[in-house]
Amino acid sequence: MPEAISESTIKGAVPDILCDRFSDEGWVTTSARVPDEIELTIYVNSKELVTVLCTPIKLNCLVLGFLYSEGIISGTRDVASMRVCEEDSMADVRLSNAEYKLPTLRTLTSGCGGGVAFKTQGQKVDSGLVVTPREVLSLMKQFQEQMELYRLCGGVHASALSDTKNLLVVAEDIGRHNTLDKIQGECLLRGLSTRDGLLLSTGRISSEMLLKAAKMQAPIVVSRSSPTGRAISLARDLGIALVGYARGRRLSVYSHPERLGRST
């Protein structure tokens, strides 16, 4: 008998939720799939750092990426060991520096999923990267085709890192910010550089998304949705081309349009 892939093994989705659908034809009971959500508590050097609500896929990437983007580690060399236990909803990280003093001040971000950021300063992006609008729109199309969890059950955000030709990493999560942390973490684990990368995201671009992009030294950030005023100011200051409403055959550029070949 051939082995069938059971729906219950699809990571990140809860299968077979009973639900009652109403329409003009009346009620019908059916089964639905929805995105999964867990509370992951991150311990660093045996101290509780934070609890992140997230979708249980690529949790090791999420933890590493979160620690990196918050400045707690500057690379995998700073991590002596890491154990992520989904059943117990916890990640146990030992830093190479056992005396590391954990930060406590937190900013509540506007974004789905990161949720909190320790205060960070943006670092200016130094890059000569230029792409055409059509290259961006073509990458956006590829990106949408690779959102597996979204296609399966909706209700999640996705982000991707591209070298402008191909998508290198794609991450999905109920949390907008978690998708960027997962990308950052996967790049650390795989030894991929984020520098000169192009970031794609389904979600709105708020200031912390922009700060995460700057930390990655990614000079172009593209979203299907809108940026905030503060994200635009930051993008202008940090040398990042911020592209919004990239849908179908259109897009809008809010900063550094020269990176998309628009002469100013």
Add this chain to the structure above:
Amino acid sequence: MPEAISESTIKGAVPDILCDRFSDEGWVTTSARVPDEIELTIYVNSKELVTVLCTPIKLNCLVLGFLYSEGIISGTRDVASMRVCEEDSMADVRLSNAEYKLPTLRTLTSGCGGGVAFKTQGQKVDSGLVVTPREVLSLMKQFQEQMELYRLCGGVHASALSDTKNLLVVAEDIGRHNTLDKIQGECLLRGLSTRDGLLLSTGRISSEMLLKAAKMQAPIVVSRSSPTGRAISLARDLGIALVGYARGRRLSVYSHPERLGRST
């Protein structure tokens, strides 16, 4: 000369952002409006509690609602004074209890805008409220017509509280959770009860949205979007009817369908 309402006075939106739009017709430079985002630092009894990224509308409601839903106050009587200064991006709250010990443990939520929650337990909702699906869909239509900031510039979430006939309070913010905190805060300020209310939201319903609804004793939560698996479990436990994908003439009910007249 009649006084014209200047676009620059529209709260919550940044007007006249220059942007370059690309389409099949080529490039055009135009002006756009985007949602505003500020960092609001909340001080309680002169101690820094947290920094929230949010849209600067109804900030007093946001601060009160946040403190209430995190269990730091149980009503306006616990607040001796509150001063919100948008220019300095800070809110200064003095509690009636000057000795109050602030909590420090935070959960990073998945949701746009709340971002962080101090650990809370859900409280079961005790209510006999029943509505018809058509009433829900009609409220959803009213709700969408009242999203002023969204219509103006996109890129924001909205939530509303209804007594099942009318919308009592509507709030918009770049942060999904902030919209619920603003509703909670406005109800406290106006002396409106949230009990037996129906909550409407544009955003996905994750566990913390559900916990905020339970805190309000709101027995029905309706979203245009998807719930997470964890939100569905919580809704079942807490006696809340969780309605997703309420769009046009359809909706899906994931828990307590009897509150929508569906016999089980």
